[in-house]
Amino acid sequence: MELQQLRYVVAIAETANFTRAAERCLVVQSALSHQVARLERELGARLFDRTSRRVRLTPAGEAFLPAARQCLDAAERAAAEVAAAIGEVRGRLAVGLIPTVTAADVPATLREFHERFPQVRISLRVGASDDLIEQVRDGTLDVAFLGLPTTARPTGVAVHELARGHLIAVVAPDHELAGAATVSLRRLASEVFVDLPAGTAGRAQSDEAFAAAGLAREVAYEVTSADYIARLVGPGLGVAMLPSGYAPQLTGVATIDITDAPGRVEYVIWAAASPTPAATEFVTLLGIHPRRDGQAG
Structure with a gap:
């Protein structure tokens, strides 16, 4: 499981669209879809139900999303703490x-x-x-x-x-x-x-x-x-x-x-x-x- 895969899942969940999620993540849609499919195989569960009209989280996706966000926040926090240790302030301010x-x-x-x-x-x-x-x-x-x-x-x-x-x-x-x-x-x-x-x-x-x-x-x-x-x-x-x-x-x-x-x-x-x-x-x-x-x- 990679952080980039988690970013893709969060982007899809927030946009409800693979194309818009790929645009947000600055990646081609085929690469985003491939990585999400790879993650789903690793987890043994589908995270999204896909139709021609919309994309929505499955129950497994609903369970996975909060943890994915926490992992991304933790990674960003770790990077911010390292930057602070060398005198720089980075990361986010919400x-x-x-x-x-x-x-x-x-x-x-x-x-x-x-x-x-x-x-x-x-x-x-x-x-x-x-x-x-x-x-x-x-x-x-x-x-x-x-x-x-x-x-x-x-x-x-x-x-x-x-x-x-x-x-x-x-x-x-x-x-x-x-x-x-x-x-x-x-x-x-x-x-x-x-x-x-x-x-x-x-x-x-x-x-x-x-x-x-x-x-x-x-x-x-x-x-x-x-x-x-x-x-x-x-x-x-x-x-x-x-x-x-x-x-x-x-x-x-x-x-x-x-x-x-x-x-x-x-x-x-x-x-x-x-x-x-x-x-x-x-x-x-x-x-x-x-x-x-x-x-x-």
Whole structure:
């Protein structure tokens, strides 16, 4: 079994097409097909079902794919560690973040990192805090930026608190509350809400605050993007609560301070044990000393 064969399997699984996989791997399709067939003979099982219309993983392929990815990640990590030993930073830097992170200028930090370490392959994905924590735990991501209620803290990862803040109310410009200096949770509870999906860390910040106050509210619209929350609030379909630091980016809505506002903490997290050289350098660029400042949660 060779690493190149594993790369071919991953490329086919991700593209669902032998031709596109060969293009991605910079190899002719016949050579890719030959190597995959050779691997299948060695394993004694077919990894892909092939038809004229599509390619999909067999049950054996589904079982093989995660291990193949882990092997490739381990090989890349080994090469990165050797490079670090001779003073070079290579490999990959996979970063995750929530859309409303404001405690760090992630684009600027990524730009500076790329200028310092051009040989590192950078990727970025946006997601929910809970998903990002899990992806750092399993090694899919190297670093992630989160926003959590004050009652929660990431576990199984190295954690550094970036900032504490609170939520504010967001209403349509012609809403009767627009222009008010402050509003209470009790008053907001009578409104229809736009919020993040139930069960997410972002939604928990609001849910826990209303529950602690003994209040119930109606969430009629659930969306995954903070930008889209504002787009629904603007026409008056509902009200919302979003991080105060995110407010300057909002347009077409009015914002109001909440007297008993829910608290919120922004964190950056990375692998608790043996972060990659690239992750270590990236966290250092944030002014954090990974081994001194990062406390495992």
